[in-house]
Amino acid sequence: MSNSTENVDFINFTSFTNDLNVTNDSYVGNVTTTVTLFETYSKELLYFAAVACIVFVFIGVPGNFVTIVALLKSPRLRNATSAFIINLCVADGLYCAFTLPLAASTFIHRAWIYSDFLCMIFPLFRYSNAAVSLFTVIAITVNRYVIIVHPKSYTKIYTKVSISVIIALIWLISFAMLAPTAFGVWGKFAFNPEVGTCSMISVNGKSSKTFIYIMAFFLPSLVFVFCYSRIFWIVRKSERKLKAGRGLKKKEKGTNFKLNCFGKKTEKSESERKKKQSKDLKLLKVILVIFLAFVICYFPVIFVKIFKKEKNFPALNILGYLGAYCTACINPIIYVIMSREYRRAYKELFICINKVNSVSETRTTRP
Numbered sequence: 001m002s003n004s005t006e007n008v009d010f011i012n013f014t015s016f017t018n019d020l021n022v023t024n025d026s027y028v029g030n031v032t033t034t035v036t037l038f039e040t041y042s043k044e045l046l047y048f049a050a051v052a053c054i055v056f057v058f059i060g061v062p063g064n065f066v067t068i069v070a071l072l073k074s075p076r077l078r079n080a081t082s083a084f085i086i087n088l089c090v091a092d093g094l095y096c097a098f099t100l101p102l103a104a105s106t107f108i109h110r111a112w113i114y115s116d117f118l119c120m121i122f123p124l125f126r127y128s129n130a131a132v133s134l135f136t137v138i139a140i141t142v143n144r145y146v147i148i149v150h151p152k153s154y155t156k157i158y159t160k161v162s163i164s165v166i167i168a169l170i171w172l173i174s175f176a177m178l179a180p181t182a183f184g185v186w187g188k189f190a191f192n193p194e195v196g197t198c199s200m201i202s203v204n205g206k207s208s209k210t211f212i213y214i215m216a217f218f219l220p221s222l223v224f225v226f227c228y229s230r231i232f233w234i235v236r237k238s239e240r241k242l243k244a245g246r247g248l249k250k251k252e253k254g255t256n257f258k259l260n261c262f263g264k265k266t267e268k269s270e271s272e273r274k275k276k277q278s279k280d281l282k283l284l285k286v287i288l289v290i291f292l293a294f295v296i297c298y299f300p301v302i303f304v305k306i307f308k309k310e311k312n313f314p315a316l317n318i319l320g321y322l323g324a325y326c327t328a329c330i331n332p333i334i335y336v337i338m339s340r341e342y343r344r345a346y347k348e349l350f351i352c353i354n355k356v357n358s359v360s361e362t363r364t365t366r367p
Helices: 002-020 043-073 080-109 116-149 151-157 160-182 209-255 261-307 314-338 340-365
Strands: 022-028 031-035 188-192 197-201
Touching (some): 043 080, 043 314, 043 340, 080 116, 080 160, 080 314, 116 151, 116 160, 116 209, 116 261, 160 188, 197 209, 209 261, 261 314
Antiparallel strands (some): 022 031, 188 197
């Protein structure tokens, strides 16, 4: 009876390895096998993907680190939005430092050459870091929505305690979403030769992968559409009121030339309010560009994973991976290009570093 069972297992194992064209390292039970990945992919395409991953590491790790330090050092940028952006940079920095080197290695070797345990940890951290980034961008959007649409409630809602709780919940929910997969209840994290990496695979025909990819795309899209449409409507409404008020003032000036201090104060307060609103809208544009970059970068991978087109469109599959990886290093670039306040924070940081270096050099050169 035992011999027949062993023969059946051997036949099943042989057919499994034949189907996968065994040549590179992978693991099946206690037996080490080697599985060729990306067989239909050209060397040039895979080397391009590996080089892109390495470039993202060298941009993303220092870029996110510098942004964190610059925001912490700048007294003007100590607010709820900056706290969320720091959280975003922490998640993106960890993603660049941990996920991208392993991804580059997989593209170069056409195989997963590491342990089963790391094969489980790799997708867990990859998906959780992406979820943290996603939820943080949503939190920033809602924050901007509240400050523009409900400015009187802003200070009550965003206190130091509430901001800390929101950030803690972002990390907790991100990992909690993946807990069923991590424990093998709803799919599991393991090596998947079909997609060429360690990822979510089905267990008894069940996997959370499609659900998570759909949620990752449609949930933030809904939040952004709602918040931005409301903000746009409120801003347009306030602009109309402002124009109507100016028209009324002109009429009053035409009939009555009396000016008092109260009128001057009102004009000043209105200009200050308009200046503050303009500042908020500029920051809102930065967040909008971050979201649009997220949608553009994630769309190829969402399309490929939902419709399972990895084999049919190899270039699109690689583009999907690189797009998802790019989101972890692109945000600091957006801040530098679009926000004058963030550029100033970076400049102040480097000026401070240069001053410290010059002082230390002066001290060492003194006799």
